[in-house]
Amino acid sequence: MMLLRRFEIHQPSNVAEAVQMGAHFGEQASLYAGGTELLLAMKHDVLRYKHLIDVKVIPGLEAIELRDGMIRVGATATHRSIERSALLRSRLPVFTKMESLVANVRVRNTGTLGGNLCFAEPHSDPATLLLVLGASVAVEGPQGRREILMDDFFAGPYETRLAPNEMMTAIQIPLPSGRWRSAYVKFQVHERPMLGLALALETTEDGETFSRARVAVGCVSPCPQRSAAAESLLTGPRPEIERNLPLAAEALADSAELIDDQQGSAEYKRHLIRVFLRRAFVKALEGS
Ligand SMILES: Cc1cc2nc3c(=O)[nH]c(=O)nc-3n(C[C@H](O)[C@H](O)[C@H](O)COP(=O)(O)OP(=O)(O)OC[C@H]3O[C@@H](n4cnc5c(N)ncnc54)[C@H](O)[C@@H]3O)c2cc1C
Known part of the structure; x- marks a missing residue:
């Protein structure tokens, strides 16, 4: 039977207080939001904490707003509130x-x-898409506030570049101009996705050339990855890019350091990347 050990919940009234609490309790404490990962890991005794600092109660930390040309999603916004946000639906439907x-x-x-x-x-959907949307995260800790680009945020599986007692306060996504076309596609058999692939292409005015491209693959390796080589192969006149798709898929697979695991072999994942890059390309250009 899975049993939770005893712990105490603390409810800070603002971010500074949450950071202070974290510094005070040190390794005996963890920040706690929805608890969908944390409580499961604690039930399995993989993680042990005596103190949980509930960041969901911090007023305003769940807000989703448009600020200085950026969409700002508060760190405690739930997936459901993002899915239902009228602002995001109209300005960033891919998200x-x-x-x-x-x-x-x-x-x-x-x-x-x-x-x-x-x-x-490693099997996160938002992480992969946020990479191609050029997002960054705002964090606050004992040393003050700073921003980290999503490109630099992940240090490995279950590991980020957050310093001890730093907490994430928001995710910031630059609003793409009308010339960006983007898509996110995924493949899932079990509880968590097996592959997620995100593509964003900036078209010229006539729509016949892609002036910039961003592509990332996630779930198939320890961290989601972009590939500069694949992005270069996806930049140029549209017919050429369509021909380049298999090569770009190979470059993306190479950069992803594919691993064999219970979800499938590295070779199978390479095949999925080929199939899903083409799907993402078609989906991104639908209606353009
Ligand atoms: C059955 C199941 C299916 C799932 N399927 C998918 C899926 O298809 N795709 C997908 O992307 N995800 C999936 N997930 C993962 C899910 O999205 C996460 O569990 C959820 O978003 C975690 O958020 P939480 O608020 O519950 O985090 P918590 O469990 O509260 O916290 C998780 C970790 O983040 C830390 N933390 C939380 N908030 C902050 C903060 N503001 N600053 C710093 N650290 C913080 C905590 O200390 C903890 O270490 C699935 C999860 C489950 C249980």
């Missing part, structure tokens, strides 16, 4: 569509975007 496919409605109702990213579980 709400991705969120609507995360887990199940029970997990989406409770789980937060901040918790998803900070846990750095």
Whole structure:
């Protein structure tokens, strides 16, 4: 039988207080948002904490707003609130569509975007898409505030570049101009996705050339990865890019350091990347 050990919950009234509490309790404490990962790990006795600092109660930390040309999603916004946000649906529909496919409605109702990213579980959908959207995260800790690009955020599976007692306060996504076309596609058999692939292409005015490209693959390796080589192969006149798709898929697979695991062999994942890059390309250009 799985049993939770005893712990105490603390409810800070603002971010500074949460950071102070973390520094005070040290390794005996963890930040706690929806608890969908944390409580499970504690039930399995993989993680042990005597103190949980509940960041969900911090007023305003769940807000989703447009600020200085950026979408700012508060760290405690739940997947469900992102999926249902009218602002995001109209300004960044690729993000709400991705969120609507995360887990199940029970997990989406409770789980937060901040918790998803900070846990750095390799099978994350938002992490892969946020990479191609050029997102960054705002964090606050004992040394003050700073921003970390999503490109630099993950240090390995279940490992981020957050310093001890630093907490994430928001995820910031630059609003793409009307010339960006983007798509997120995923493949899932079990509880968590087996592959997630995100593509964003900037078209010229006539729509016939891609002036910039961003592509990332996730879930198939320890961390989601972009590939500069694949992005270069996806930049140029449209017919050439269509021909380059298999080469770009190979480059993306090479950069992802594919691993054999219970979800499939590295070779199988390479095949999936080929199939899903083409799907993402078609989906991104639908209606353009
Ligand atoms: C059955 C199931 C299916 C799932 N399927 C998917 C899926 O298809 N796709 C997908 O992407 N994800 C999936 N997930 C993962 C899910 O998205 C995460 O569990 C959820 O978003 C985590 O958020 P949380 O608020 O519950 O985090 P918590 O469990 O509260 O916290 C997780 C970790 O993040 C830390 N943390 C939380 N908030 C902060 C913060 N603001 N600053 C610093 N550290 C913080 C905590 O200390 C803890 O270490 C699934 C999970 C489950 C249980």
